[in-house]
Amino acid sequence: MTPIRLMAGPLLANSYILCEDECILVDPAGDVEDVLRVLRGRDLRFVVATHMHFDHVWSAKAVIDSTGADFLVHRLDWELRYELLSTAEELGFRPPDPPDRAEFVEDGQTIWRGLRVMHTPGHTPGSISLVGSGFVLTGDLLFNGSVGRTDLPTSNSKALVSSICRIYREIPYHYVVYPGHGPPTTVGAEATNNPFVGASSCGVTPQSTSAT
Ligand SMILES: [Zn+2]
Numbered sequence: 001m002t003p004i005r006l007m008a009g010p011l012l013a014n015s016y017i018l019c020e021d022e023c024i025l026v027d028p029a030g031d032v033e034d035v036l037r038v039l040r041g042r043d044l045r046f047v048v049a050t051h052m053h054f055d056h057v058w059s060a061k062a063v064i065d066s067t068g069a070d071f072l073v074h075r076l077d078w079e080l081r082y083e084l085l086s087t088a089e090e091l092g093f094r095p096p097d098p099p100d101r102a103e104f105v106e107d108g109q110t111i112w113r114g115l116r117v118m119h120t121p122g123h124t125p126g127s128i129s130l131v132g133s134g135f136v137l138t139g140d141l142l143f144n145g146s147v148g149r150t151d152l153p154t155s156n157s158k159a160l161v162s163s164i165c166r167i168y169r170e171i172p173y174h175y176v177v178y179p180g181h182g183p184p185t186t187v188g189a190e191a192t193n194n195p196f197v198g199a200s201s202c203g204v205t206p207q208s209t210s211a212t
């Protein structure tokens with residue numbers, strides 16, 4: 001199960017589709033038609049938001065309305081959804097309507113086919129990462145060579161650093177990181193080279209690279 005990346009929407013956020021006999025969509029950033037094209041008739045079980053910023057849930061309601069998928073999000077971001085979606089206005093966009101309802105996910109929960117939730121707050125209070133076999137989807141927590149913004153009213157830079165440190169501690173270095181913006185990387189590459197938060201700022205012993 002390798003995430004299929006669709007780059008789309010107003011801020012070119014990454015959407016990821018994961019499929020077996022059915023599919024899930026993480027961060028519906030783009031056009032419904034693009035999603036349907038990847039599904040090729042398969043059911044869409046869940047739409048998952050790593051967080052409730054408008055560029056990551058741009059088409060959530062439209063995709064859910066046309067597929068019947070359930071919407072999964074952390075409760076803390078759902079409760080702040082109107083505030084989080086309103087960051088669209090700063091950038092000259094009309095905030096999208098959120099889905100009508102949500103199911104809440106928690107740290108440690110397996111949501112689908114071994115895909116596990118890590119609550120990784122900082123960029124927003126309810127930001128989550130999703131850990132699969134050999135990869136982790138990090139939303140706007142950790143990027144290739146960068147980290148998520150923490151200058152927003154609902155952000156917390158200390159929490160962001162602890163969340164990234166938790167990724168370095170708990171996720172094997174050879175795992176591929178699929179971030180919310182930009183190209184993929186690996187946990188080890190960021191732990192070693194990320195100029196904002198590397199493993200050295202976490203006080204964790206770097207993992208042996210022999211496993212990679
Ligand atoms: Zn964001």
Ligand SMILES: [Zn+2]
Nearest residue numbers: 013055140180
């Ligand atoms: Zn974003």
